[in-house]
Amino acid sequence: MKALKFNRVWDVQIQDVEPLRCIEPDDVVVDIAVCGVCGTDVGIITGSYPVAIPGTTLGHETTGVVTQIGKGVTRFNVGDRVVINPTYSCGHCRMCQTGSPNHCEKKLGTEAGVSYDGAFAEQYLAKESSLIKLDDHVSMEEASLTEPLSCTLTGVDKLGITHTNIRAAVAGAGPMGMLYIWALHARGVKAFMVEKNESRVQFAKENLPPECELYTDFDEALTQQYGDKLALIDLCVDTTGQLTEYIFEHLAPGGKLLNVALKDKHANLDILKIADKSLSVIGSIDSLNNSFERAYAMIRDGVIPAGRLVSQVFDFNDYLQAFLTVGCDIACKTQKPLFTPNCKVLIRISDLK
Numbered sequence: 113m114k115a116l117k118f119n120r121v122w123d124v125q126i127q128d129v130e131p132l133r134c135i136e137p138d139d140v141v142v143d144i145a146v147c148g149v150c151g152t153d154v155g156i157i158t159g160s161y162p163v164a165i166p167g168t169t170l171g172h173e174t175t176g177v178v179t180q181i182g183k184g185v186t187r188f189n190v191g192d193r194v195v196i197n198p199t200y201s202c203g204h205c206r207m208c209q210t211g212s213p214n215h216c217e218k219k220l221g222t223e224a225g226v227s228y229d230g231a232f233a234e235q236y237l238a239k240e241s242s243l244i245k246l247d248d249h250v251s252m253e254e255a256s257l258t259e260p261l262s263c264t265l266t267g268v269d270k271l272g273i274t275h276t277n278i279r280a281a282v283a284g285a286g287p288m289g290m291l292y293i294w295a296l297h298a299r300g301v302k303a304f305m306v307e308k309n310e311s312r313v314q315f316a317k318e319n320l321p322p323e324c325e326l327y328t329d330f331d332e333a334l335t336q337q338y339g340d341k342l343a344l345i346d347l348c349v350d351t352t353g354q355l356t357e358y359i360f361e362h363l364a365p366g367g368k369l370l371n372v373a374l375k376d377k378h379a380n381l382d383i384l385k386i387a388d389k390s391l392s393v394i395g396s397i398d399s400l401n402n403s404f405e406r407a408y409a410m411i412r413d414g415v416i417p418a419g420r421l422v423s424q425v426f427d428f429n430d431y432l433q434a435f436l437t438v439g440c441d442i443a444c445k446t447q448k449p450l451f452t453p454n455c456k457v458l459i460r461i462s463d464l465k
Contacts, residue, residue: 113128113129113130113131113132113233113234113235114126114127114128114129114233114234114428115127115129115169115229115232115233115234116169116170116171116232116233116428116431117129117167117168117169117170118156118157118164118166118167118168118169118170119166119167120166121157121158121159121162122157122158122159122442122445124157124170124442126428126429126431129169129233131235132180132235132236132237133180134180134181134182134183134237135182135237136182136184136239137182137183137184137185138182138184138185138239138240138241139180139181139182139185139237139238139239139240140178140180140181140182140185140188140237140238140239140240140243141178141179141180141181141235141236141237141238142176142177142178142179142194142196142235142236142237142238142243143176143177143178143179143234143235143462143464144174144175144176144231144233144234144235144236144461144462144464145174145175145176145177145252145460145461145462145464145465146174146175146252146253146256146425146458146459146460146461147171147172147173147174147230147231147232147256147458147459147461148171148173148174148256148257148259148260148287148456148457148458148459149434149435149437149438149456149457149458149459150172150173150225150260150287151286151287151288151373151374152172152225152226152374153170153171153225153232153435154435154438154439154440154447155374156170156225156226157170157435157440157442158440158447160374160375160376161374163226163227164225164226164227165226165227168225168226168227168228168229168230169225169229169230169231169232169233170225170230170232171224171225171230171231171232171233171459172198172224172225172226172230172231172259173198173231173256173257173258173259173260174195174196174198174230174231174236174256174259175193175194175195175196175246175252175253175255175256176193176194176196176231176236176252176461176462176464177191177192177193177194177464178190178191178192178194178243179235181240182240184240185240186240187240187243187245188240188243188245192245193245193246193252193464194238194243194244194245194246195243195244195246195255195256195258195259195408196224196231196236196238196242196243196259197242197243197244197258197259197262197399197404198223198224198225198230198231198242198259199213199214199223199224199259199398199399199404200216200218200219200222200223200224200228200242201213201214201216202216202217202218205217205218212400213400214266214397214398214399214400215398224236231461232428232431232459232461233461234461234462244258244404244405244408247412249412250411250412251419251465252464252465253418253419253422253425253458254411254418254419254422255408255411255418256458257287257291257407257411257416257418257421257422257456258404258407258408258411259399259404259407260287260288260291260456261291261295261407261410261411261416261418262399262403262404262406262407262408263288263372263396263397263398263399263403264288264291264292264295264407265295265403265406265407265410266396266397266398266399266400266401266403267292267349267370267372267394267396268292268295268296268299269400269401269403270370270394270396271347271349271368271370271394272368273296273299273301273347276299276300276301276302278301278346278347279337279338279343279344279345279346279347279364280296280301280302280303280304280345280346280347280348281303281304281305281306281330281333281345281347281348281349281359282296282303282304282305282306282348282349282351283305283306283307283330283348283349283350283351283352283354283355283359284305284306284307284312284350284351284352284373285305285307285309285312285313285315285316285326285455286312286351286455287421287455287456288351288372289305289307289316289349289351290316290319290320290421290455290456291416291421292349292351292372293305293320293321293324294321294416294417295416296349297321297322297324298410298415298416301347302321302323302324303324303347303349304324304325304326304327304333304337305320305324305325305326305327306326306327306328306329306330306333307326307327307328308328308329309449309450311449311450311451311452311453311454312450312453312454312455313326313328314453315423315453315454315455316455319417319420319421319455325337330355330358330362334362342362343362344362344363344364344367345359345362345363345364345367346363346364346366346367346368347367347368347370348362348363348367348368348369348370349370349372350369350370350371350372350373351372351373352373352375353371353373353374353375353377354373354375354377356369356371356377356379356381356393357379357380357381360379360381360382360385360391360393363389363391364389365389365390365391366389366390366391367389367391367392368391368392368393368394369391369392369393369394370394370395370396371393371394371395371396372395372396372397374397381393421455421456422455422456422458423453423454423455423456423457424437424452424454424457424458425457425458425459425460426457426458426459426460427459427460428459428460428461428462430459431459434457434458434459436448437450437451437452437454437457438450438454438457
């Protein structure tokens with residue numbers, strides 16, 4: 113079978129590998145339909161997120177069809193359409209036992225697309241417990257957003273939202289930013305969005321929740337929303353990793369800043385203000401507290417318009433173009449500005465529907 117292998121920074125290629133088979137009783141082999149391009153994949157390829165083990169197959173936002181089942185599998189049959197949760201947890205280590213299975217101490221060697229062969233491949237070896245059967249009306253493309261949405265719900269949970277009449281913002285109109293503004297909308301929070309890149313702006317302005325405003329400058333946003341660029345806000349999700357200090361200075365008492373960007377960047381924060389103004393600076397990653405199951409339910413029930421957030425779908429052999437669309441030029445070994453309106457980019461591995 114074919115798989116997109118990470119060999120080293122900027123060296124990724126489709127290679128021929130051995131077909132997969134069930135080994136353990138709870139193993140399930142899934143033929144892959146589509147897999148989403150994630151910022152984690154880009155960070156691995158460019159070296160800005162140096163976590164992947166060379167030789168690993170990339171990709172973790174995926175759906176497909178069950179093609180083999182282990183002898184202990186009871187909940188799935190060959191032919192079932194499924195979405196795959198790539199976040200492993202052993203259930204026994206200290207992090208799992210203290211409520212943080214997304215930081216399982218046995219993650220090394222088990223993290224799909226990082227240290228365990230992922231889903232930019234014709235097949236993926238999953239565990240029965242990591243699969244959800246798709247409802248007939250849910251497309252493979254829509255369901256592939258379950259994993260990034262589950263990460264979004266993990267972050268929204270951490271914000272502990274108790275009031276809906278708050279001043280809220282989302283920085284960045286990429287896939288995570290769009291999922292966050294829709295997830296906040298589902299919680300009854302009307303947030304505005306800030307995005308400078310014209311390609312992101314073009315896509316976002318057509319696909320925001322009702323009554324949510326989009327701005328290209330944070331000062332302008334605060335002035336337009338609240339009459340003063342020095343206005344304070346209660347909550348901000350920063351998907352860019354570039355605005356920590358700016359947002360921190362604009363947090364109202366009790367305000368919360370959620371950072372979900374995997375960026376190697378440092379910020380200086382006033383410790384006195386954190387205590388004196390009861391501020392919260394929060395980080396979030398991966399699925400937690402049943403967020404994967406909740407994310408699928410929101411896509412299934414149309415609460416999150418996943419289909420609208422898929423901007424392009426490329427064939428597997430066109431993976432270079434898929435990554436270039438999100439600014440990752442593998443052929444030239446450089447990152448480039450976005451050149452076309454886009455949000456979530458998918459790679460179609462097969463014709464499975």
